[in-house]
Amino acid sequence: MSLLQVNQVSKRFGGLTANQDVSFSVDAGTVVGLIGPNGAGKTTMFNCVAGYYVPSAGSITLDGRSIGGLPPEACARAGVGRTFQVARTFTSMTACENVMAAAMLLQHNVAKARKAAMEWLAFANLQRFADKPAASMTISEQRRLAVARALAIEPKILLMDEVMAGLNPSEVREAVDVVLKIRDRGIACLIVEHVLEGIMPIADKIVVLDRGMKIAEGTPQQVSNDPAVLTAYLGD
Ligand SMILES: Nc1ncnc2c1ncn2[C@@H]1O[C@H](COP(=O)(O)OP(=O)(O)OP(=O)(O)O)[C@@H](O)[C@H]1O
Ligand SMILES: [Mg+2]
Structure with a gap:
């Protein structure tokens, strides 16, 4: 059983669907990257996992315990740590x-x-x-x-939202070193990042969102060769 399991999670804001039927898992002690274009629903997913949003549908479990819909402090006590895209x-x-x-x-x-x-x-x-x-x-x-x-x-799992954005290459390396130290302590890392040179070399798995949906999942090499991912980033 995975540490974190996100099952068919949807999050709607009125008529806007920010996450639709998204499923993925994070194993203990691994680094997973959550990537995708602007507005893909990455931060929304973090907010669902960390208790800042109540999912419209689906379930989220940590260590087999349901955390979906719990308030932020309860998710934190259950073992979900997070950083914020806006500091x-x-x-x-x-x-x-x-x-x-x-x-x-x-x-x-x-x-x-x-x-x-x-x-x-x-x-x-x-x-x-x-x-x-x-x-x-x-x-x-x-x-x-x-x-x-x-x-x-x-935390058992740490959610990091764009902690490498705007950093120079040596600062990105420092941030990467900290991520690896966190993983080496047995804490799983789920990382939203546009700085692909920061996440791709260290991720055990990459999950790709586009327009609220998961469009690919696999090793960094698998997703970087996936035509759907290239289209999402570069357009048709
Ligand atoms: N509280 C909210 N109320 C209404 N719409 C929202 C809310 N939060 C997010 N959205 C919308 O949901 C969609 C996904 O936004 P989200 O912030 O999750 O994207 P993101 O993948 O983190 O993007 P970025 O890479 O730019 O940070 C966007 O269309 C956004 O405008
Ligand atoms: Mg975001």
């Missing part, structure tokens, strides 16, 4: 306080939450910013901060 960094707070805010979900003791936050900052190679305002960090560092925050809830 939700508290820029006037320090890097450590940003991560502590998430760690407090599990650990109400402030000193212990601070210790856990410092460990996740070190994991993301950001310990030097612990007591500096998040506003002083580069975009690349703020993306890693968002990852550290998501990790502080000790």
Whole structure:
């Protein structure tokens, strides 16, 4: 049984179908890329898995337990961590306080939450910013901060929404290294990414959405040679 199973999930907004009958799975300890053109429904799918949207139809299970339709905090407690496409960094707070805010979900003791936050900052190679305002960090560092925050809830699966967008090649490599470190800790990674050179080399599997529907699934090599995928990205 897979860690995450998305079965026939649809999400409609009025007359607009953002996800239609989408099914895929993520095995424990693997990296899965969720790709597709703008508006394909990738962020909507993340919001369904993380409890920000209630699916219109279908089921979502984590470790065999139904999480579809649960609120965000319950999904987080069940083991779904996430970052946001539009950053939700508290820029006037320090890097450590940003991560502590998430760690407090599990650990109400402030000193212990601070210790856990410092460990996740070190994991993301950001310990030097612990007591500096998040506003002083580069975009690349703020993306890693968002990852550290998501990790502080000790997820079984981490959903990352375009954490590599706008980064230069060496920053993309740093982000890729962090993803591999997360996977090596046994945490599954589901990654929405337009930066294909970031995701393709490290993904065990790629799922391709287009106009709300899954149009392909397979190894990075399989999907990059799939005519339907080329058409979705390049047009007819
Ligand atoms: N809350 C909402 N209300 C109405 N429509 C929405 C809502 N969220 C998303 N949509 C619509 O659903 C469709 C899919 O959007 P979504 O943000 O999931 O795409 P995406 O694949 O993440 O795109 P991008 O690559 O640009 O981030 C779009 O047509 C979008 O306008
Ligand atoms: Mg999106």
